[in-house]
Amino acid sequence: MNKQAIKVENLVKTFGKGDSLVSVIKDANFQINKGELVALIAPSGAGKTTLLMMIGCVEEPTSGTIWLGDEKVYENRWLTKETRKIRREKIGFIFQAHYLIPFLNVIENVTLVPQTNGVSEKEAYKTAMDLLKYFEIEDKAYNMPSQLSGGQNQRVAIARALANIPQIILADEPTAALDSERSVSVVKMLKKIALDQNVAIIMVTHDEAMLPFCDRILKIKNKQVVSEDISKYKTVI
Numbered sequence: 001m002n003k004q005a006i007k008v009e010n011l012v013k014t015f016g017k018g019d020s021l022v023s024v025i026k027d028a029n030f031q032i033n034k035g036e037l038v039a040l041i042a043p044s045g046a047g048k049t050t051l052l053m054m055i056g057c058v059e060e061p062t063s064g065t066i067w068l069g070d071e072k073v074y075e076n077r078w079l080t081k082e083t084r085k086i087r088r089e090k091i092g093f094i095f096q097a098h099y100l101i102p103f104l105n106v107i108e109n110v111t112l113v114p115q116t117n118g119v120s121e122k123e124a125y126k127t128a129m130d131l132l133k134y135f136e137i138e139d140k141a142y143n144m145p146s147q148l149s150g151g152q153n154q155r156v157a158i159a160r161a162l163a164n165i166p167q168i169i170l171a172d173e174p175t176a177a178l179d180s181e182r183s184v185s186v187v188k189m190l191k192k193i194a195l196d197q198n199v200a201i202i203m204v205t206h207d208e209a210m211l212p213f214c215d216r217i218l219k220i221k222n223k224q225v226v227s228e229d230i231s232k233y234k235t236v237i
């Protein structure tokens, strides 16, 4: 079985034109395999979210090639009109804020997208309950997000990202709103998910304390994506 979850070749992204042209990514080349938790680091404004959103088929690149699993989805243009379908089927998103729908309870939030994708209510609820058990928040299934702590809501948001059984999870600063103990618990959870479910996870983070828990670090430097030596961070665990 092919282990490749994400492959990017000669990826370029610029915004604007002429005098207002902003070059963000010049020539990115990397691969991420199933089961890997990869940190993406760089200073503010270097292009982390832009890179994540290109992989997530949200932001259109300027040129280059992107594979998601075995499927080439972009080669100087989207290779399908249905980028939304690719996103729905292959990718789970986790953001800094949990973005749960405040007027739906926890299990309704987790089952919403699978049901939109045609999964039966019964099956969606069973998968959601299994995920809530996995994250040890099944007792909150019928509570509203406002009745949960920040860390509990982030676990619900991760359960929601997994409810579709994605091949890839794109997490944009998922621990930024959490204290250090809860952050470590979330990042350890992401590592366990990557291994248990053979999912590739890219996690944007500004927090060096999260890096030792990752398998690899990618860094945006001079508009290129380069590997950062993880061993110097491993010693601080």
Ligand SMILES: Nc1ncnc2c1ncn2[C@@H]1O[C@H](COP(=O)(O)OP(=O)(O)OP(=O)(O)O)[C@@H](O)[C@H]1O
Pocket (backbone or CB within 6 Å): 015, 016, 022, 024, 042, 043, 044, 045, 046, 047, 048, 049, 050, 051
């Ligand atoms: N729609 C847009 N139009 C023009 N420029 C944009 C647009 N979106 C992002 N940019 C620019 O692209 C660059 C990268 O932005 P991006 O949000 O990807 O950075 P980041 O590394 O995620 O930053 P941060 O850590 O602050 O969230 C910035 O210079 C930003 O101003």
